[in-house]
Amino acid sequence: xxxxxxxxxxxxxxxxxxxxxxxxxxxxxxxxxxxxxxxxxxxxxxxxxxxxxxxxxxxxxxxxxxxxxxxxxxxxxxxxxxxxxxxxxxxxxxxxxxxxxxxxxxxxxxxxxxxxxxxxxxxxxxxxxxxxxxxxxxxxxxxxxxxxxxxxxxxxxxxxxxxxxxxxxxxxxxxxxxxxxxxxxxxxxxxxxxxxxxxxxxxx
Amino acid sequence: xxxxxxxxxxxxxxxxxxxxxxxxxxxxxxxxxxxxxxxxxxxxxxxxxxxxxxxxxxxxxxxxxxxxxxxxxxxxxxxxxxxxxxxxxxxxxxxxxxxxxxxxxxxxxxxxxxxxxxxxxxxxxxxxxxxxxxxxxxxxxxxxxxxxxxxxxxxxxxxxxxxxxxxxxxxxxxxxxxxxxxxxxxxxxxxxxxxxxxxxxxxx
DNA sequence: TTAAATTATAAACACTGTTTAGTAACTTTG
DNA sequence: CAAAGTTACTAAACAGTGTTTATAATTTAA
Numbered sequence: 456x457x458x459x460x461x462x463x464x465x466x467x468x469x470x471x472x473x474x475x476x477x478x479x480x481x482x483x484x485x486x487x488x489x490x491x492x493x494x495x496x497x498x499x500x501x502x503x504x505x506x507x508x509x510x511x512x513x514x515x516x517x518x519x520x521x522x523x524x525x526x527x528x529x530x531x532x533x534x535x536x537x538x539x540x541x542x543x544x545x546x547x548x549x550x551x552x553x554x555x556x557x558x559x560x561x562x563x564x565x566x567x568x569x570x571x572x573x574x575x576x577x578x579x580x581x582x583x584x585x586x587x588x589x590x591x592x593x594x595x596x597x598x599x600x601x602x603x604x605x606x607x608x609x610x611x612x613x614x615x616x617x618x619x620x621x622x623x624x625x626x627x628x629x630x631x632x633x634x635x636x637x638x639x640x641x642x643x644x645x646x647x648x649x650x651x652x653x654x655x656x657x658x659x
Numbered sequence: 660x661x662x663x664x665x666x667x668x669x670x671x672x673x674x675x676x677x678x679x680x681x682x683x684x685x686x687x688x689x690x691x692x693x694x695x696x697x698x699x700x701x702x703x704x705x706x707x708x709x710x711x712x713x714x715x716x717x718x719x720x721x722x723x724x725x726x727x728x729x730x731x732x733x734x735x736x737x738x739x740x741x742x743x744x745x746x747x748x749x750x751x752x753x754x755x756x757x758x759x760x761x762x763x764x765x766x767x768x769x770x771x772x773x774x775x776x777x778x779x780x781x782x783x784x785x786x787x788x789x790x791x792x793x794x795x796x797x798x799x800x801x802x803x804x805x806x807x808x809x810x811x812x813x814x815x816x817x818x819x820x821x822x823x824x825x826x827x828x829x830x831x832x833x834x835x836x837x838x839x840x841x842x843x844x845x846x847x848x849x850x851x852x853x854x855x856x857x858x859x860x861x862x863x
Numbered sequence: 864t865t866a867a868a869t870t871a872t873a874a875a876c877a878c879t880g881t882t883t884a885g886t887a888a889c890t891t892t893g
Numbered sequence: 894c895a896a897a898g899t900t901a902c903t904a905a906a907c908a909g910t911g912t913t914t915a916t917a918a919t920t921t922a923a
Binding site (some may be wrong): 483566569572575579580585588606611613614615618619620621626629631632636645648 | 788789810837852860
Binding site (some may be wrong): 461490491492502506511 | 879880881884
C-alpha cells in the first residue's frame, strides 16, 4: 500500500512545517505573543488546518519543547566530554547555565512556563527532559562512586545541582536580578562565579 | 481644601477595591485566566473604569506583587528571629522555601512571571523586593563577619543562596519535578533535605 | 444657575483560541 | 470511466481577551 504510506509521509511533513514555523515564532516573539493565526499565515494555510494536526496550542508547545531538549542534549554531548567525572560535572553545569543564557526564550518554555506541562497528566512522568536529567544523574553517580562529592544521596545531589543551575538561569531570564543594582556584564560574571563557587563547595 | 482631600481618599479607596479584587482573583484563578472584565464585574463597575485607576493589567499585577512582598517580609520578621546569625540564615532559607510552597500562585507572580517586570524600566532597579533582598544580604554579612561561611564575597553569597532557594521552589511550582518519578510527599522531603544539605555545605 | 471639570460607561476595535459546517479534491469502488 | 466515499481544507462563527473612544451623568467652581 504505497498510497497510505505517502499520506502518512505527507502528514508528518505537514506536522513538521507547522512545528518549524511555531519554533521560529515562539523563539523570536514568545509563546503568548505567537497566535495560531500568525503560524497559519506563515505556512500559508488557514488557522483551522493546524487543528487537524495538533490538538491545541499547548500540544504545539509541548512538541517544540521536545525539540528544544534535543538541542540541549546535543550541547551536552558536544561539551561534556571529559573522562574525569568531576571535570565532567563542571562542564555539565557550565553548559547548562550558558545554554540558558544564550537561549532565554527557549529556556523559558523548557523550564519555566507552566503551559507545556498541561500535556503531562497528573502523576505521569515528564518525558521531554528525562534524557538530560538521566545525564546529570549518571554524571553525579560517577562522581559519588569515587567519593568526590559531599553528598550521600544521588537524588538529593541531582536536586541540588539542578536547583542551583536553574535558580541562576531562571532569575536571570525572568529579569529578577533587577533587584541588585548591577549591569548585564557584572551579572553574567556573578553567575559564573556563583556556579564556580558552588562547585567548590560540593567537592569532597 | 477638604474636598480635594476627600477626592484623593475616594481615589485611593477605589484603587484598593480594584487591587483587592485583583489579588483574590489572581491567586485563585491565576493571572492569565483573570480578565479585566471579571475584576470589573466583581467590584460592580464597568471594565473601562479600571483604566481610570491603573494604566493596564501589568500595572495591576505590579501592585499585587508589591503586596505579596509585604506578606513575605512579614513572614521573615515573624520567623527569622534568632540572635545567632547562622541560625538566622537557616530560618531565612526555610521560611523562603516554605512561603513559596504554601503560596505557589503568589510565588509565581513574585519571582517567575515575566509580565510584572515590564513595569520596571530597562536599567532601573526593581524596588518591590529590595527589602527582602536587603534582609538576605544583611543576614549573610552578619554570618560572614564572623567567618561562618565559605564565601568571600557577600554578593556572590546572596546570589548563591537566592538561586538555590528559588531553584528548588520554582522547579516545584512549575511542575518540573515531574521529571523525577516521585510523589508530592517525597518531593517535599527532598526539597527540605536539599536545602539542609546546602546549608551544611556553605558552613565554614 | 450656569459653565467647567470630573467620573463612569456602552460600544467599538483589534485581537485571541477553538469549533462547525460546508466545499473542493482525491481515492476507491461498481 | 462515472458514481460514491473519503480526506484535506477553509470561511465563518463563537466566545472570549486587553484597551480606547465617544458619550452621558454627576459633581465642583464661578
